[in-house]
Amino acid sequence: MVEILSRRRLSLASETGQLVGTILRTLRERVTVGTNLLEIDAWTAEMIAEAGAESCYVDYAPSFGRGPFGHVICTSVNDAVLHGLPRDQVLAPGDLLTLDLAVSLRGVVADSAISFVVGDDPAPADLAMIETTERALEAGIAAAGPHARIGDLSAAIGAVLRAAGYPINMEFGGHGLGSTMHQDPHVANAGAPGRGVRLRPGMLLALEPWVMADTAALRTDADGWTLRSATGCRAAHSEHTIAITRTGAEILTLPTA
Structure with a gap:
């Protein structure tokens, strides 16, 4: 199903997105070595x-997970x-952490993810990988608009990831x-430009470039949820929810000022 939101529900989506972005910013500020x-x-x-909202993950039970x-x-x-299923694990200096949050507020969902290095001495390779996913996300958003197709966004994201x-x-x-x-x-x-579903004003999309340093293969943890690189290499993930407008795309999951 492709859902087209009314103007009123798009306004609600903006509120949900700001909540998600603000929570992620707060967590990034709060997380330290030892968290x-x-x-x-x-x-x-x-x-x-x-906030009177609900997490989309508590009861999440898709076919590929061991849910809920x-x-x-x-x-x-x-x-x-x-x-990544939260577990009793303390963060150490240099850990590369990805936080992925989806929330429903008044019946409308927003979804976003950030990656960052814990501590004061990040590895340059980690920073480069995170920055690449952020640039790929920006490219995908720039390609979005009411006359674009899904393949245009995929191609823009992939071009950045492959070039790196x-x-x-x-x-x-x-x-x-x-x-x-x-x-x-x-x-x-x-993906290939010019292919796939044509975008329409009122659509919400979560774009989420993610990469692993030296492989495209995944393995699943014993917890039935956490997906890791097959080689043990590090990984990064960036995500925003966007709304397709008559003139382009609006990022909804930015934190409040």
Whole structure:
């Protein structure tokens, strides 16, 4: 299903997006060396409850996971890149952490992810990988508009990732959203321009470039959720929810000023 939101629901989506962006910014400011992943989950649950919102992950039980997820945020560390199940793990200096959060507020969902290095001495390779996913995200957003096709966004994202030398996994990517977290269309992180669903004003899309340093292959943890690089290399992930407008695309998951 491809959901087209009314102007009123787009306004609600903007509020949800700001909430998601603000929570992620707060977590980034709060997380330090010695923070436990379960603390991050608890902090997030508290902020979601205070806003009168709901996490999209607690009852999330897709066919590829061992559901329900049972936590409110994904916390992926180092070689983990997607669906990191919060666990009793303390963050160490130099850990590469990805936080992925999807929230529903008044019936409209927004989804975003950030990656950053914990501590004061980040490895240049980690920073380069994070920066590449951010640039790929910017390229995908720039390609979005009411006359574009999904393939245009995928091609723009993939061009940045490939130019930086990263393999691209095609199993997981971006997606539509609205009243639920995962909807059509799928937005792969590489593709051919001019193909796929044509974008329309009122569509919400979550674009999420992610890469692993030296492989495109994933393995699943014993927890049934956490996806890691098959080689043990590190990974990064950036994501925004955007609304397609009559003139282009608006980023919804920016924090409040």
